Amino acid sequence: xxxxxxxxxxxxxxxxxxxxxxxxxxxxxxxxxxxxxxxxxxxxxxxxxxxxxxxxxxxxxxxxxxxxxxxxxxxxxxxxxxxxxxxxxxxxxxxxxxxxxxxxxxxxxxxxxxxxxxxxxxxxxxxxxxxxxxxxxxxxxxxxxxxxxxxxxxxxxxxxxxxxxxxxxxxxxxxxxxxxxxxxxxxxxxxxxxxxxxxxxxxxxxxxxxxxxxxxxxxxxxxxxxxxxxxxxxxxxxxxxxxxxxxxxxxxxxxxxxxxxxxxxxxxxxxxxxxxxxxxxxxxxxxxxxxxxxxxxxxxxxxxxxxxxxxxxxxxxxxxxxxxxxxxxxxxxxxxxxxxxxxxxxxx
Numbered sequence: 001x002x003x004x005x006x007x008x009x010x011x012x013x014x015x016x017x018x019x020x021x022x023x024x025x026x027x028x029x030x031x032x033x034x035x036x037x038x039x040x041x042x043x044x045x046x047x048x049x050x051x052x053x054x055x056x057x058x059x060x061x062x063x064x065x066x067x068x069x070x071x072x073x074x075x076x077x078x079x080x081x082x083x084x085x086x087x088x089x090x091x092x093x094x095x096x097x098x099x100x101x102x103x104x105x106x107x108x109x110x111x112x113x114x115x116x117x118x119x120x121x122x123x124x125x126x127x128x129x130x131x132x133x134x135x136x137x138x139x140x141x142x143x144x145x146x147x148x149x150x151x152x153x154x155x156x157x158x159x160x161x162x163x164x165x166x167x168x169x170x171x172x173x174x175x176x177x178x179x180x181x182x183x184x185x186x187x188x189x190x191x192x193x194x195x196x197x198x199x200x201x202x203x204x205x206x207x208x209x210x211x212x213x214x215x216x217x218x219x220x221x222x223x224x225x226x227x228x229x230x231x232x233x234x235x236x237x238x239x240x241x242x243x244x245x246x247x248x249x250x251x252x253x254x255x256x257x258x259x260x261x262x263x264x265x266x267x268x269x270x271x272x273x274x275x276x277x278x279x280x281x282x283x284x285x286x287x288x289x290x291x292x293x294x295x296x297x298x299x300x301x302x303x304x305x306x307x308x309x310x311x312x313x314x315x316x317x318x319x320x321x322x323x324x325x326x327x328x329x330x331x332x333x334x335x336x337x338x339x340x341x342x343x344x345x346x347x348x
Contacts, residue, residue: 073265153187
């Protein structure tokens, strides 16, 4: 016979609702918890962090970089005229003086122009000397003419005076007296004109000589210019220092402006330090810098300065007589423990 089972659907429905409510509560709680969580810290490389006990005090942040000591006083020596490299007298690494000859160039055209300029100068000087002699002769002739006129005038004046005295005694006629006075007046005018011509000739002489002298000066200036250009074929540094680079070869043709050599002054050195870009933000002008040169003393520099690139830190150093380095801007003396003669002008 069939047995009637109890209806359990209602209990199952209640159980399902209870489990759903519990699940919904758990999910809501988890969502709220996740929503309230703060962003997780980004991972970092172990080599980039320092782990230590937290202490109260000053924290020192060191920024390290590699670099070289370079000269602050660097000069390129350009070619001032066209020429061909005939001989390289000094090589890179040689100490040079201001008048040391580094290279010898040749330019036959320039040498011929110098010789032509010398001949033109000699011709101008000869022309000036000839003009001076000619003007002196003309001046002497004018002086002689003026002296003759002056003598004639004095004679005529004396004759007129004598005739006046004789006319008072009725020994000469009035016509002769008037004639003698007229002659004296004419010669007086001629004498005055002769003196004016003599003075004017002196002024004219100075002007003509000045004009010819200007031509001589112009020829001399041109000759000196060509002489300097020919002398520039012997390339000199113009300053004392170390010959660092000679980027030309024998037989090479160079044009004006071509760099022939580079000279540096090893007594004024500057440390160029390459700092990683990630640490460049920690570099500030005025910070204390320490420069460590290999096989030499550690250099303590009170301040540092940054150059245009943001990832470069440059500190100014110079070597003194006791082997230490300082940050003064005065020219430093070479010491026995540092060798500024060897690139990059640090220690050997």
